[in-house]
């Protein structure tokens with residue numbers, strides 16, 4: 001019998017209740033989820049279904065009312081987002097979120113390269129890393145390598161999202177959270193960033209969760225699909241089940 005796989009991340013009965021005077025709202029409802037190495041899971045659900053809340057619970061920006069978050073067997077439920085940051089990186093929808101606007105591309109990459117490491121990289125040493133950064137940036141194919149000394153605030157949205165993705169993966173995280181990271185881009189740039197995402201995930205054997213509203217992307221990418229509704233995971237489909245789904249099945253998800 002094959003040995004049982006150990007999940008990288010587990011949520012156990014994760015629940016978040018928001019109380020405001022007489023109002024009581026369950027925004028994460030008893031969610032149990034095991035994420036295994038090299039899972040690439042797409043996350044679908046209507047507005048307000050709880051997708052970002054799920055990501056907040058994993059990354060630690062939201063403290064659970066009850067339940068647990070386990071990373072590699074360690075209970076991190078009460079650990080701060082900063083403590084979890086060595087294991088978990090996240091790319092947001094808004095291109096402004098992932099990068100420091102006044103710092104250059106090279107400086108942003110240098111900071112990202114230090115994730116989880118104790119030593120300090122002095123900014124004057126960045127020059128030594130420039131060739132390496134340039135090679136990494138060149139993989140993107142949108143000219144980012146020519147902008148290593150450009151403040152990120154001057155980049156296009158697509159370049160900035162590509163940089164955010166590079167920063168999130170330059171030190172391979174245990175889990176990459178992609179929070180609708182292509183949603184603010186034009187269709188062509190969005191396709192280019194999804195291609196880059198897939199190639200980074202495959203090349204670095206990453207484990208990733210990706211929220212998307214694009215059903216085509218949920219069908220095309222990943223080995224697993226979860227569907228959220230009212231703070232719950234209502235479906236968890238493996239690759240073979242996912243591949244049998246048609247676009248019209250997806251529209252039913254949002255009913």
Ligand SMILES: Nc1ncnc2c1ncn2[C@@H]1O[C@H](COP(=O)(O)OP(=O)(O)OP(=O)(O)O)[C@@H](O)[C@H]1O
Nearest residue numbers: 018025027045046047048049050051052053054228
């Ligand atoms: N801190 C909070 N306080 C009160 N309600 C909250 C809080 N965070 C989230 N919610 C509520 O929880 C529900 C789920 O929100 P969430 O942002 O997770 O949805 P989502 O699935 O990511 O939606 P969208 O697709 O619109 O981004 C929403 O009704 C939202 O208003």
